[in-house]
Amino acid sequence: MQETILDKAVPFFLGLALIEFIWGRRKSVYRWNDSVSDLATGILYSFTGVIITLGAILLYDKIRIYYSVQSLFHLGEFPSSSPLIKTAEGWQFNLESFLAWTFVLLAVDFIYYWFHRATHEIHFLWACHVTHHSSEEFNLTVALRQSMFQRIFEYAFNLPLALFGIPWWMFFICHGILKIYQFWVHTRLIGKLGWMEKILLTPSHHRVHHGRDPEYLDKNHGGILILWDRWFGTYAEEKKEPIYGLTEPLPTFNPIWANLHVYISLWNLVKATPSWKDKLLLLVKKPDWRPDSLGGEKKVPEINRSTYTKFDPTISNSRKMYGVLQFIVLAGLSVYLLKLIKLGKMSFVLYSGFGVWFFFAFLSLGLVWNGRAKMEKWEVLKFVLLGVLVWNLK
Structure with missing residues (x-):
């Protein structure tokens, strides 16, 4: 399994987050506990993503090969070559390929709008998206805060593209472009952007989307274009900076609970x-x-800005250092294991074993970050399991 365009962008994401951290230090844009929780959910998202993506590719390609309009009506292949081709005479522009790539990118963005909207309006789909909204901050690490399960439903929404005969790799490139675009809009440091506000999703639009203020709920679902929201009645302009997070704030930095609490x-x-x-x-x-x-529909609580405080437990410096150092080790190990599985140098059985271990590891670290006293049994279990897995990695 090869690296995707999104995989290649991760170092740039982290570099931009570091720049934002330095740029926004006076504005308290980052908190260490929130950001490591964001990155931990991103690691879990990447870990489960390998198996989910592989399954999605197999299903997508089966639909394309046997049920696409090209297959059923014996039509030509969907144009998928590069719009710019280098020849002996120089670069040549292929209009058909350009229109094909434009169609796929617009289709991916249109589908994403409806998928994203559905995750806010359908309870069981909200369970796979709530992880992304559970941070009370809004910065570039929040963009990496993703649910372990979201890809299952997001890829399912995109399966109709296979009926048009669009190759899976063409979809993945366009979907990756959408995800890369969405990264930069997770910032408080960029204001409104003039004419761009009319057409494209901007940081201002996406701040609204992450707000828990009643007037901002379930607005601005677009991925690249804000036009879908303007056309389908879900647009809201940023009038004041939002209070970020859930209407019922999540009082934990545990990345496992952030993934599971709505399902439970x-x-x-x-x-x-x-x-x-x-x-x-x-x-x-x-x-x-x-x-x-069960008492009828829940009412969205009003926010008292004068008394509102973020979840921020006080923990000792030694525990904080222990948690951060362990996270760095876990992050490095996850990068190494993801590289092995994508190069085909690790079995899926062993990879799944490490996935279970990461579950326990982050469950234990969540107790560290929350300042919970009783974490020792989880730490012991974590290191015993790690020893077994490393032994089998030889």
């Missing part, structure tokens, strides 16, 4: 609901919907 909450709601109809509606209606048996 939804499961408990479904169990507590006697009506089978209401059980189904809980899954497909908005996240704040509740049946009458």
Whole structure:
């Protein structure tokens, strides 16, 4: 499995985040505990992404080969060559290829708008996206804060592209461009950008999207173009800087809980609901919907800006240092393991074993970052499991 355009962009993401950290120090744009939690969720997203992406490619290609319009009606292949081709006479522009790539990029962006909107309006899909919104900060590391499970549903939304005969690698390049574009809009340090605000998604638009203020909820879902929001009624302009995060703030820096808490909450709601109809509606209606048996729809709480404080537990410097150093080691190990699996130098069984280990490792580190006293048993289990896995890596 080869590196994607998104994989190649990660060093640039981290470099830009470092620049933002230095640039925004006086504005308190970053907090160490929030940022390491962001990066930890990004590592988990990358780890699960290998298997999810491989499965998506196999399914996508099967649909394209057997069920695309080209296959069913014996049409020519979808144009996928580069719009610019170097020949002996110099560079030549291929209009057909340019139009094909433009179509795919616009299609990917259009599908992303509806997928993104659905993750805010359908409860079981919100569970796979809430991780990204659970930070109370808004900076470039938040862009890397992604759910372990989001790719399953995001790729499923894009499967119709296979029916047009679009090669999977062409989709992945355009989808990667969309994701790279989305990275830079996660910043508080760039103001409004004039004419760009009318057409493209900008940091101002995306600050609104991450706001928990009632007037900002479920707005500005676009990936590259803000036009979709303007056309389909989900646009909101930034009038004041938002309060970032969830309407019910997540009081933890544990990346595992950030991935699972809505799934667990939804499961408990479904169990507590006697009506089978209401059980189904809980899954497909908005996240704040509740049946009458559970008290009816939840009201979005107003925010008192004068008393609002972010979750920020006080922990000792030694524990902070222990947590940061362990995170650095985990990050380095994850990069090494991802490289091995993509080069085909590690079995999926062993890779899955390391995935389970990372689950326990970050669960334990979450206790460190939250200032919890009882973390020793998790730390012991973590190191025992690591020893077993490293032994099998030889």
